Amino acid sequence: MAYGEKVMDHYENPRNVGVLDKDAKNVGTGMVGAPACGDVMRLQIQVDDNGIIEEAKFKTYGCGSAIASSSLLTEWVKGKTLDEAAAIKNSDIAEELALPPVKVHCSVLAEDAIKAAISDIKNKA
Amino acid sequence: MTTPIYMDYSATTPVDKRVAEKMMQYLTMEGDFGNPASNSHYYGWQADEAVKKARQQVADLIGADAKEIVWTSGATESNNLAIKGIAHFYHKKGKHIITLKTEHKAVLDTCRQLEREGYEVTYLDPMANGLLDINVLKAAMRDDTLLVSIMHVNNEIGVIQDIESIGNLCRENKIFFHVDAAQSAGKVAINLAELPVDLMSFSAHKIYGPKGMGALYVQRKPRIRLEAQMHGGGHERGMRSGTLATHQIVGMGEAFAIANAEMDEENIRIRALRDRLLAGFDGMEEVVINGDMDARIPGNLNISFNYVEGESLMMAINDVAVSSGSACTSASLEPSYVLRALGLTDELAHSSIRFTIGRYTTEQDVDKAIALVREKVEKLRDLSPLWDMFKEGIDLSKVEWAAH
Numbered sequence: 002m003a004y005g006e007k008v009m010d011h012y013e014n015p016r017n018v019g020v021l022d023k024d025a026k027n028v029g030t031g032m033v034g035a036p037a038c039g040d041v042m043r044l045q046i047q048v049d050d051n052g053i054i055e056e057a058k059f060k061t062y063g064c065g066s067a068i069a070s071s072s073l074l075t076e077w078v079k080g081k082t083l084d085e086a087a088a089i090k091n092s093d094i095a096e097e098l099a100l101p102p103v104k105v106h107c108s109v110l111a112e113d114a115i116k117a118a119i120s121d122i123k124n125k126a
Numbered sequence: 127m128t129t130p131i132y133m134d135y136s137a138t139t140p141v142d143k144r145v146a147e148k149m150m151q152y153l154t155m156e157g158d159f160g161n162p163a164s165n166s167h168y169y170g171w172q173a174d175e176a177v178k179k180a181r182q183q184v185a186d187l188i189g190a191d192a193k194e195i196v197w198t199s200g201a202t203e204s205n206n207l208a209i210k211g212i213a214h215f216y217h218k219k220g221k222h223i224i225t226l227k228t229e230h231k232a233v234l235d236t237c238r239q240l241e242r243e244g245y246e247v248t249y250l251d252p253m254a255n256g257l258l259d260i261n262v263l264k265a266a267m268r269d270d271t272l273l274v275s276i277m278h279v280n281n282e283i284g285v286i287q288d289i290e291s292i293g294n295l296c297r298e299n300k301i302f303f304h305v306d307a308a309q310s311a312g313k314v315a316i317n318l319a320e321l322p323v324d325l326m327s328f329s330a331h332k333i334y335g336p337k338g339m340g341a342l343y344v345q346r347k348p349r350i351r352l353e354a355q356m357h358g359g360g361h362e363r364g365m366r367s368g369t370l371a372t373h374q375i376v377g378m379g380e381a382f383a384i385a386n387a388e389m390d391e392e393n394i395r396i397r398a399l400r401d402r403l404l405a406g407f408d409g410m411e412e413v414v415i416n417g418d419m420d421a422r423i424p425g426n427l428n429i430s431f432n433y434v435e436g437e438s439l440m441m442a443i444n445d446v447a448v449s450s451g452s453a454c455t456s457a458s459l460e461p462s463y464v465l466r467a468l469g470l471t472d473e474l475a476h477s478s479i480r481f482t483i484g485r486y487t488t489e490q491d492v493d494k495a496i497a498l499v500r501e502k503v504e505k506l507r508d509l510s511p512l513w514d515m516f517k518e519g520i521d522l523s524k525v526e527w528a529a530h
Contacts, residue, residue, distance in 0.1 A: 004441075012441060018509055035527030036512060037472035039435055039452060039461065043511040060511040064437040064452070068509065113528075 004065055005099040011069035016076050019058040021045040026125050031117025034110050040067040044114040046078060046086070048122065054078050054086060059114075066104040070094050070111040083119050130447045131491045135332075135425055135484030136281050136309060137449060142334035142485070145380045149336065152176060152373040162370045163361065173372045180379025187382040188307075188326070189317035190343050196362045197375055200340035201308035202232040203355075204327035205275075207342055207366065208304045209236045211352030212273050212325070213245055216302070220270035221245045224263065227467040228252050229277050233306055237275075254469050255418035256285035264295060273302045278310035278326075282451065282464040282480060283417030284426025286314055293322030302350070308332055308340075312385030313393065313423045318343060324350050330374070334485060335381030339374040342366075392485065397424035399483050399492050404429075406496030410503065412516070416451075416465055416478055425483040428465075430474045431499075433513040434506040439479060442502035446495045451478035473512070473522070 004012070023030045027048050034041040040063030047056040057075035061068045073094060078086040094100075094108035132140075141149075151157045152173070162177045164170025181192040198204045213223065225237055227249045237247045248266045253259050258276060267274075274296050279286050289305050296303040304325040307316065312333035318326065323345070330339035344350050344365065358367030385392075404427055407413055412432035428451075431439060436452030451462030452475075461475035470478075481495070507513040515522060 012438070015509060020514070032511065033528050036476070036522060037527070039437075039472075039476040041511055041527070060509055060514065062433060062510040062512045063435050065441045067435075068438060117528075 004069075007073075007098050008066055008069040008100070011072040011098070012065045015059075015068060015072040017058050017072065018060060020060065021047050021056065021058050027122070029118040029120075029122030029125070031114040031119075031121060033113040033117055034063070034067075036062065039063060040107065040110060042067065042071050042110055042114045044071060044074065044111075044118050046115075046118050046122065048083065052082055054081050054083070063107065063110075064104070066098065066100050067107040067110060069098055070100075070107045071114065073097060074111045074115060078115060083122065086115055087119050089115060130445050131487075131494060132447050133481045133483060133487065133491070133495060134447050134449055135487075136284070136480065136482040138331050138337065139334045139484055140486065141331075141336055141377065142381060142384060144384060145335055145377050148380045149373045149377040152376050158372065160372075162372055163359065173370075176372055176376050177370055180375045183379035183383040183386070184328070184341055187311060187316070187386045188328075188343065189319040189321075191346060194318075194343050194346050196342045196344055196365050197370060198340045198342055198366055199338055200331070201230075201306060201327045201329035202340075204329075204340050204342035205230070205232040205304075205306055206236050207352060207355050208325040208327060208344075209233065209273065209275055210240065210355060211365070212302050212304070212350075213240050213243075214353035215351050216272055217245075220268075220272040222248070222268050222271045223273045223275065224248045224250065224266050224271060225275045226250050226252060226258055226277065228256060228280055228282075228464045229275065230281055230306055230308070233275055233277070252467055255421075256280060256283050256416075256464075256468055257418055257421060258287055258292065260288070260291050260295060263292060267295075267299050267301065271299070271301050273304060275304040275306070277306040277308075278316075279307070279314060279423050280417070280464065281309050282462060283428045283468075284309070284423045284482075285417045286310065286421045286423060288421075289323060290321060297322045310423070312382070312389055313425065315389075318345075330378035330381055333381050333385050336374050336377040339371065339378045341378065393424045396483050396485075396487070399487055399489065400424055400427055400481075402489065403427055403481060403483070403492045403496060406492070407499070410500065414474060416468065416470065416474075427481040427483075428478060429481070430470070430478040431503045432474060432477055433510045433516055434477055434503055436477055436479055438506060439477075439499075439502060442506060443495070443498045446491075446498060448482075449480045451480070452476045471523075 091108040091112040158172040160169025160173040162173040308329040326343040331337040436450030465475040
């Protein structure tokens with residue numbers, strides 16, 4: 002699979018790789034995908050007192066575009082409110098990274114991950 | 127730009143320079159460009175001589191008679207011609223075919239086509255090491271079984287099937303036996319004068335010959351008949367019409383002759399490199415070799431680095447050209463059906479890398495590949511939530527995944 006420059010950049014220099022304390026009240030964790038499908042994404046967000054996402058971390062098992070999609074997403078959600086973050090569409094990610102059609106499901110997974118993280122944090126409140 | 131190290135010799139091989147030089151003598155006005163079927167003039171005679179010589183060279187490597195070699199465009203065509211040719215010609219004898227789930231698509235898809243035509247096909251499961259249990263084959267044989275098609279060496283995991291025992295069982299039961307030997311010729315000794323095999327498929331480009339060239343061995347004593355798939359001028363005793371591609375044929379002949387002369391020594395060298403590669407992964411956690419390690423060609427190492435997805439590992443080690451059983455390398459998004467047939471979990475299949483070593487691989491290439499793989503597997507595991515979970519002692523098979 003020949004990828005574009007942006008995928009390669011995120012793949013080679015992934016942003017915000019890491020783990021946040023999943024038990025903290027202001028941390029939301031979204032884990033989506035399945036090993037059987039070849040990709041699993043874990044996205045974590047941490048909100049400040051004003052409800053703004055101040056930190057985002059990810060770890061992803063998957064192909065280059067799955068890693069790039071989650072890396073890009075952590076950059077995008079920082080500084081956003083939960084509602085703003087929830088409005089991010091998979092098509093925005095696919096377009097930004099110029100994903101080939103066969104890899105669009107990776108961006109869908111990233112959208113699922115942020116939605117799952119947001120719902121986790123809302124369930125804690 | 128420096129090109130990546132090539133470790134994908136089972137996908138294809140470069141043409142050996144000695145082969146390419148021979149081929150170039152059969153193309154231009156200055157060379158022997160004639161049609162081998164032009165039996166009335168010098169140009170035709172020259173080309174015909176070259177084809178005759180190549181036919182003998184191919185026959186010599188595999189212990190066959192030159193008259194038993196039918197030229198084709200490659201192993202895919204040979205497999206089609208053998209399987210459909212037998213099925214159509216002898217359909218009155220029975221309409222049941224037995225094959226293996228780990229066969230190449232050229233065999234599996236041909237069988238699927240015959241199913242659409244009303245034939246019945248049994249697809250056998252291999253054992254976990256990739257080898258066929260002869261008792262499983264025996265149990266699948268029926269009175270109306272016409273043909274058994276089993277590959278000699280598997281393209282993904284490199285395991286070598288015991289075609290002698292399989293062939294003997296077929297002979298006892300009066301069943302035709304076809305072997306796809308695309309991945310074995312030039313790597314494993316083949317003597318068709320003694321092997322109980324009726325039909326065998328070969329490819330040139332897997333053993334340093336040109337792409338677009340292959341052959342089918344069709345036994346003469348007793349005579350095996352086939353229904354032609356390609357009709358026309360009646361070339362190749364009516365089994366495969368079409369003007370013979372002299373330069374391609376000469377290339378295949380030369381490649382087989384070189385293999386005949388150098389195979390034993392080459393195998394020793396390649397095995398040492400493969401073992402060096404494997405030893406280089408010593409001490410890494412969660413590494414699984416796919417397929418039997420003893421009944422395997424020297425140049426193949428198919429290995430899964432658990433919790434790392436194969437395609438992203440291939441990207442990470444892009445200075446080494448390899449292939450993967452990961453879904454993400456295929457259009458279908460399904461992981462390798464060969465590895466799945468061995469009973470591998472999906473994630474292990476997704477995590478597999480196939481290294482295939484060949485004539486031009488060096489020790490330095492192997493050492494570079496080892497260093498890269500070790501570094502990148504560690505990097506990708508640091509990035510992998512599955513690796514975290516494994517380290518925390520979580521059993522991944524018990525997790526309820528939100529499959530998509």
